[in-house]
Amino acid sequence: MKGACLRDHAETYKMPSLVSCPRGLILIRILIFSCVHINSEILSNEVSDVQFGFLGSTVTLTCRDSHPGFAVLWTHNGSLVRTRQTHSSDGTLTLTNTTRSMEGNYSCHEPRGRVLLQSITLRLGYAPEYLSVSCKLPSHFKILCTWTQRVRTHLPTKYISSYSVDNSRPEPCEQESMEVNECAISNPTFWASKHLVNITEVNPLGSKSTIAYVDVNKNLKPDAPEELICEQVNDEPTRLLVRWKPPTSWPSDTSVAFPLKFELQYKPVGSKFWSKMETEETSMVIMDALMGHLHHIRVRAQDAFINHSQWSEWSQVVQAQPWSDPSMIPEATTDNVFEPIFPSTFPVKATEKSADPSFEENGSQVLIILGLLAAVMVVVVFTITVLLCVRNRRRGNVTKQELTSMVKMKSLLI
Numbered sequence: 001m002k003g004a005c006l007r008d009h010a011e012t013y014k015m016p017s018l019v020s021c022p023r024g025l026i027l028i029r030i031l032i033f034s035c036v037h038i039n040s041e042i043l044s045n046e047v048s049d050v051q052f053g054f055l056g057s058t059v060t061l062t063c064r065d066s067h068p069g070f071a072v073l074w075t076h077n078g079s080l081v082r083t084r085q086t087h088s089s090d091g092t093l094t095l096t097n098t099t100r101s102m103e104g105n106y107s108c109h110e111p112r113g114r115v116l117l118q119s120i121t122l123r124l125g126y127a128p129e130y131l132s133v134s135c136k137l138p139s140h141f142k143i144l145c146t147w148t149q150r151v152r153t154h155l156p157t158k159y160i161s162s163y164s165v166d167n168s169r170p171e172p173c174e175q176e177s178m179e180v181n182e183c184a185i186s187n188p189t190f191w192a193s194k195h196l197v198n199i200t201e202v203n204p205l206g207s208k209s210t211i212a213y214v215d216v217n218k219n220l221k222p223d224a225p226e227e228l229i230c231e232q233v234n235d236e237p238t239r240l241l242v243r244w245k246p247p248t249s250w251p252s253d254t255s256v257a258f259p260l261k262f263e264l265q266y267k268p269v270g271s272k273f274w275s276k277m278e279t280e281e282t283s284m285v286i287m288d289a290l291m292g293h294l295h296h297i298r299v300r301a302q303d304a305f306i307n308h309s310q311w312s313e314w315s316q317v318v319q320a321q322p323w324s325d326p327s328m329i330p331e332a333t334t335d336n337v338f339e340p341i342f343p344s345t346f347p348v349k350a351t352e353k354s355a356d357p358s359f360e361e362n363g364s365q366v367l368i369i370l371g372l373l374a375a376v377m378v379v380v381v382f383t384i385t386v387l388l389c390v391r392n393r394r395r396g397n398v399t400k401q402e403l404t405s406m407v408k409m410k411s412l413l414i
Helices: 002-013 022-045 357-413
Strands: 048-054 059-062 073-076 092-095 104-109 116-125 131-139 142-149 158-165 182-186 194-203 206-215 226-232 240-245 260-268 273-279 283-286 295-303 318-320
Touching: 048 059, 059 116, 131 194, 131 206, 142 158, 142 194, 142 206, 182 194, 226 295, 226 318, 240 260, 240 295, 260 283, 273 283
Parallel strands: 048 116
Antiparallel strands: 059 092, 073 104, 104 116, 131 142, 142 182, 158 194, 194 206, 226 240, 240 283, 260 273, 260 295, 295 318
């Protein structure tokens, strides 16, 4: 770069005796100084550090290439740093009560601002805190653990995961990378029900470990059954054939050793009650479907041997209507509008059997009739009681009058 500058200048002025001239020597020195200045600025631009600090704290930035006893000029994202922030003569910048707006690129320059001494990228955030860890077992052969930050750190973070069984030596929990927030344990030990999972969060301000206890029996939760379909049964107006497949995460080659049981629920559209059936097969026939009405059907799965394991989530709900005799279907008219037998605003509630609203209405009518009969009987009994009381009083008055007359007769005879 120096040679290029000198050659260009020499060609411009074309002075063969430039070195022997005092003024030429001064000019050469100026050119050399300017070339060195350009080179020093380019090299300084390549020096950039990253510094991390706590949000809300006091952070000090140090310009390491500054001269002792001389102040330097600080810029933040290309703008001059405000005067309320502390500058010192030893080349440091002190930021108090730091906020996210103070993040960015800081540069220190010579007082005249021409020479860049150093660039610093400031990142602010928090140290790691305890994580929220959740683990589940979609089958007997894998534990899946995921976690989320309870406190957002705003800083680049890595996670180190491991697990141990019965105080044994920790083994790594399989992660695709240290930046993802999930890991997997293959072939867990089922005879040791408690597994200890350790997730350590690491960032430039520190680290924090979160320990989670996993009970492989209680946390066993299959995925939802798949490909649920429902079909009509020919010539059967109250039957529906339902079929599904076990979740793909439950190995099919272990269905004998680790079978699943399924709970099938169904109800007419608009009903507030679900009917349910259980089976270990992957198909069932609903025998008591409501003729001519659309039904909702869903299914879920659970380990057949471990009763205290968890039920899976419900499969997607499918709709189906039982077979109807085409000759019995009435023609649609403008006066006949189909209305569901159940109001569509009823909430969904699981029960052993669907309730028939007509039974409830008949029961209410019977209760009203019985109440009226009871009221009539009470009135009749009360009336009879009053009449008997009046009759007894009259008999008492007659008896008193007869006794009085008899006493008078005896007194006259005497």
